[in-house]
Amino acid sequence: GQQVMQIPQYQHVQEGEDFTTYCNSSTTLSNIQWYKQRPGGHPVFLIQLVKSGEVKKQKRLTFQFGEAKKNSSLHITATQTTDVGTYFCAGRGGNTPLVFGKGTRLSVIA
Amino acid sequence: DGGITQSPKYLFRKEGQNVTLSCEQNLNHDAMYWYRQDPGQGLRLIYYSQIVNDFQKGDIAEGYSVSREKKESFPLTVTSAQKNPTAFYLCASSPRIGRSTDTQYFGPGTRLTVL
Numbered sequence: 530g531q532q533v534m535q536i537p538q539y540q541h542v543q544e545g546e547d548f549t550t551y552c553n554s555s556t557t558l559s560n561i562q563w564y565k566q567r568p569g570g571h572p573v574f575l576i577q578l579v580k581s582g583e584v585k586k587q588k589r590l591t592f593q594f595g596e597a598k599k600n601s602s603l604h605i606t607a608t609q610t611t612d613v614g615t616y617f618c619a620g621r622g623g624n625t626p627l628v629f630g631k632g633t634r635l636s637v638i639a
Numbered sequence: 640d641g642g643i644t645q646s647p648k649y650l651f652r653k654e655g656q657n658v659t660l661s662c663e664q665n666l667n668h669d670a671m672y673w674y675r676q677d678p679g680q681g682l683r684l685i686y687y688s689q690i691v692n693d694f695q696k697g698d699i700a701e702g703y704s705v706s707r708e709k710k711e712s713f714p715l716t717v718t719s720a721q722k723n724p725t726a727f728y729l730c731a732s733s734p735r736i737g738r739s740t741d742t743q744y745f746g747p748g749t750r751l752t753v754l
Contacts, residue, residue, distance in 0.1 A: 617682065625736070632681050632682075
């Protein structure tokens with residue numbers, strides 16, 4: 530079945546450093562979504578990308594969808610302690626539920 | 640949160656007992672989901688439902704059962720057949736499955752501990 534791989538599993542950064550997490554699918558995706566889960570909380574939707582090569586920005590967060598619609602990335606510029614949490618990508622190939630990656634847990638050292 | 644409620648937040652049960660986790664949504668969503676989350680394992684799909692009185696197995700359905708008698712409700716029963724039931728359980732809903740606009744909204748989760 531469809532698989533969504535996400536790397537790295539963990540990332541520790543100093544506050545102010547940049548952070549990137551990558552998501553790769555074994556099949557072409559119709560869309561990709563990103564979610565953030567704060568420690569002790571539940572996943573919260575951040576954004577959805579649909580078009581090949583699409584780039585979207587939310588303040589310090591930049592999301593990209595690959596040209597082949599098989600990979601995506603989330604980049605955070607100048608991390609802050611409020612960015613701490615686990616970031617999940619999720620994608621779908623057809624008329625099936627989203628498949629979630631295992632997530633990247635981000636720790637920010639002040 | 641997001642119009643989805645799960646109760647209780649923490650649940651303790653003895654080994655061998657069945658336990659039912661509740662999930663209610665007031666978002667008028669057709670689709671509902673149950674996920675299990677273990678440390679380092681991400682979100683694993685247990686069951687999902689696209690419409691009332693219909694549900695499908697996810698990746699790890701063994702030892703679990705669900706029902707969808709009402710649009711708003713999608714309870715999950717963790718049976719004694721589930722080998723390792725201690726986990727964090729998340730319920731979610733979306734307008735539908737298979738469209739580009741089916742963002743999932745998650746409940747706050749239930750942390751189940753089986754003693």
